[in-house]
Amino acid sequence: MVDDVEFTSYYGRQIVKSPVWKTPDVPLYLFLGGAAGSSSILGAIADVTGRPALTRVARLTAGGGSILSVVFLVHDLGRPERFLHMLRVIKPTSPLSVGSYILAPFSAAAGATAAVELLGWFPRLKRFGGAVAGIFGGPLATYTGVLLANTAVPSWHAVHKELPFVFASSGMAAGGGVTMAFTPVAEAGPSRKMAVTGAAIELGLMHRVEHEHGIVSEPYRIGKAGKFLNAARTCTAAGAGLTVLAGRTRLGAIASGTLLAAGSLLTRFGVFEAGLASAKDPKYTVIPQRERLAARQNGHAPSVTH
Amino acid sequence: MTSVSSASPAFTGKDPQNRLFGPLPDVTEEAGYEPDHPKRVGFFTDTSVCIGCKACEVACKEWNTLPMDDSHGTRDVIGLSGMSYDNTGQLGANSWRHVAFVEQSRVVDLPMPAVGLPGATRQDTGEPSPAGHAHQDDSLAEAQAHSVLNAEALSEFDPQTAQTGSDKQIRWLMSSDVCKHCTHAACLDVCPTGALFRTEYGTVVVQGDICNGCGYCVPACPYGVIDQRKDDGRVFKCTMCYDRLTDGLMPACATACPTQSIQFGDLDELQARADARLATLQSQGVETARLYGRDEDDGVGGAGAFFLLLDEPEVYGLPPDPVVTTRDLPAMWRAAATAAAMMVGVALSAVLGSRKR
Missing domain, CATH: 1.20.5 (Single alpha-helices involved in coiled-coils or other helix-helix interfaces)
Known part of the structure; x- marks a missing residue:
């Protein structure tokens, strides 16, 4: 039905502007935010339940990831020296403003916690810092879904209800994978469980993203994005399977942790590229809008887009 | 004047419903200005009288000292698009007015911009423009069949009457596109630094000394208006000549327009004028005339810069049903x-x- 819609574009030119965000900066930022966020939650809970080795690995992952993600975020600005302008107002209508107020305390807490973890100072402060990072970890991993969805980019906006969950689950797969690879297998049970659960949710949701939104699902299946997401699916599924089968061996944990992290990274690149592709071709902007108009004129709710 | 507002109309406390969507009776006051603020101003661009002279583009570039760029938005001295009389291509960081040029070989139903004899035979073929994006296997053949640029048509083309031998007529559509200065402006909503703000005139402007080039507004705009200047890092778009407005002058483009295709004024007055113009055109049988951005119930709560178009919006490169992303x-x-x-x-x-x- 969608393919039959015909329209006249302006010399085939795109209507909405392509995001100016740089790759790999932004996909890497999305990945690191997810991995750091889920690790910080895991670390905070592992600390309270007395799992020192897992706590340490999770804190270092969260701290390292958060510092790196700040670097990538600042580097992506057109005027990096003005990054503090992000904090001169707070706007609930701007996911990037809200995100700045999530990232700032998270990276401060997670970074400081990782530093004292390495230095071995202030054990009580460490627990407090880890808890603060754990509180901001979830929002850090999911706000980026809102960041992409809250644009006019057709393939991002249409999946705005799925994207935060995709990024949350992908973050859990990555965070679980990374901490599993570096934690002694006897103590890495929580990592394995979180990673497998995250991977399963991610696979299910990405299937929805790739198939259930009519024409704007198409960019997720074709071209560069399609290749990324095919590879992501393979890595994530293989990583989850291997975790279940061989996650309790050192070698198996390293291999499956790496696969899961790679799968999460590829998912972010794939989602990012799909958005770029959908902005480029005017059909992804025009056809859903025409259908929406037609549905309104016929007096019933639109079926394809949201 | 009160302090400038970097907030969206919602969440300023002035609108108890925190509306992110739908009509707003007074967008300026809801953005935080005192009730004695100036009336909301806007552009009404009547494309039925546009002659495609691009005086608006030149005046805009001159007044705002915008750098030159090619039709893809990159800086280039020559920069011909090679596809039509349109060498600007699109709105962008350095092009705040863009005159679209469309050539169609189909029914001419408007007296003014038509090339052809008044009252000449009108046969609506209903075919899409050859420049279009037809999803058909035979689209190329069809395009050639209807294009005045193919050899057969050219040999039959009579420059005196601008008619081809096979009773075909062409028409030129020209439209000067500009930032819509939306009631619910996505760029303003998503700006994390408050660089984008609502002026006392109800327009939307970027503060160059605040913008840190995060680029969020660029994909947020449903019309693809605002863009980043790559070598500068910051974003730029039409200010509706904020500096001229504060001195009681009209924006440069409206001042330069020789046919009053670009009309500047109080928005309510322009809306009334546009409604009257549409009624006139329709009474003259111009059935394809329609207003774009005039409806306050549309996806952006109505635009501060709206248009009278003679074809579907997407023909001019405009989205047919834009919705401010923050609605969701x-x-x-x-x-x-x-x-x-x-x-x-x-x-x-x-x-x-x-x-x-």
Whole structure:
């Protein structure tokens, strides 16, 4: 039905502007935010339940990831020296403003916690810092879904209800994978469980993203994005399977942790590229809008887009 | 004047419903200005009298000292698009007015910009423009069949009457596009630094000394208006000549327009004028005339710069039914909060479900 819609574009030119965000900066930022966020939650809970080795690995992952993600975020600005302008107002209508107020305390807490973890100072402060990072970890991993969805980019906006969950689950797969690879297998049970659960949710949701939104699902299946997401699916599924089968061996944990992290990274690149592709071709902007108009004129709710 | 507002009309406390969507009776006051603010101003661009002279583009470039760029938005001295009389191509950081040029070989139903004899035979073929994006296998053949540029048509083309031998007529559509200065402006909503703000005239302007080049506004605009200047890093767009407005002058483009295709004034007055113009055209049989951006119930709560078009919006490169992306933001934040809670739940059950050592 969608393919039959015909329209006249302006010399085939795109209507909405392509995001100016740089790759790999932004996909890497999305990945690191997810991995750091889920690790910080895991670390905070592992600390309270007395799992020192897992706590340490999770804190270092969260701290390292958060510092790196700040670097990538600042580097992506057109005027990096003005990054503090992000904090001169707070706007609930701007996911990037809200995100700045999530990232700032998270990276401060997670970074400081990782530093004292390495230095071995202030054990009580460490627990407090880890808890603060754990509180901001979830929002850090999911706000980026809102960041992409809250644009006019057709393939991002249409999946705005799925994207935060995709990024949350992908973050859990990555965070679980990374901490599993570096934690002694006897103590890495929580990592394995979180990673497998995250991977399963991610696979299910990405299937929805790739198939259930009519024409704007198409960019997720074709071209560069399609290749990324095919590879992501393979890595994530293989990583989850291997975790279940061989996650309790050192070698198996390293291999499956790496696969899961790679799968999460590829998912972010794939989602990012799909958005770029959908902005480029005017059909992804025009056809859903025409259908929406037609549905309104016929007096019933639109079926394809949201 | 009161302090400038970098907030969206919602969440300023002036609108109890925190509306992110739908009509707003007084967008300026709801953005935080005192009730004695100036009336909301706007552009009414009547494309039925546009002659495609591009005086608006030149005046805009001159007044705002915009750098030269080619039709893809990159700086280039020559920069011909090679596809039509349109060498600007699109709105962007350095092009705040863009005159679209469309050539169609189909029914001419408007007396003014038509090339052809008044009252000449009108046969609406209903075919899409050859420049279009037809999703058909035979689209190329069809395009050639209807294009005045193919050899057969050219040999039959009579420059005196601008008619081809086979009773075909062409028409030129010209339209000067500009920032819409939306009632619900996505660029303003998503700007994290407050660089974009609502002026006392109800327009939307970027403060160059605040913008840190995060680029969020660029993909947020449903019309693809605002863009980043690559070598500068910051974003730029039409200010509706904010500096001229504060001195009681008209924007440069409207001042330069020789046919009053670009009309500047109080928005309510322009809306009344546009409604009258549409009624006139329709009474003259111009059935394809329509207003674009005039409807306050549309996806952006009505535009401060609206248009009278002679064909579907997408023919001019405009989205047919733009919606401000922040309309769905509450649903997105709910999803993000639920997803974050899900992460805590999964982590908690993963830890509690694992035996210690």
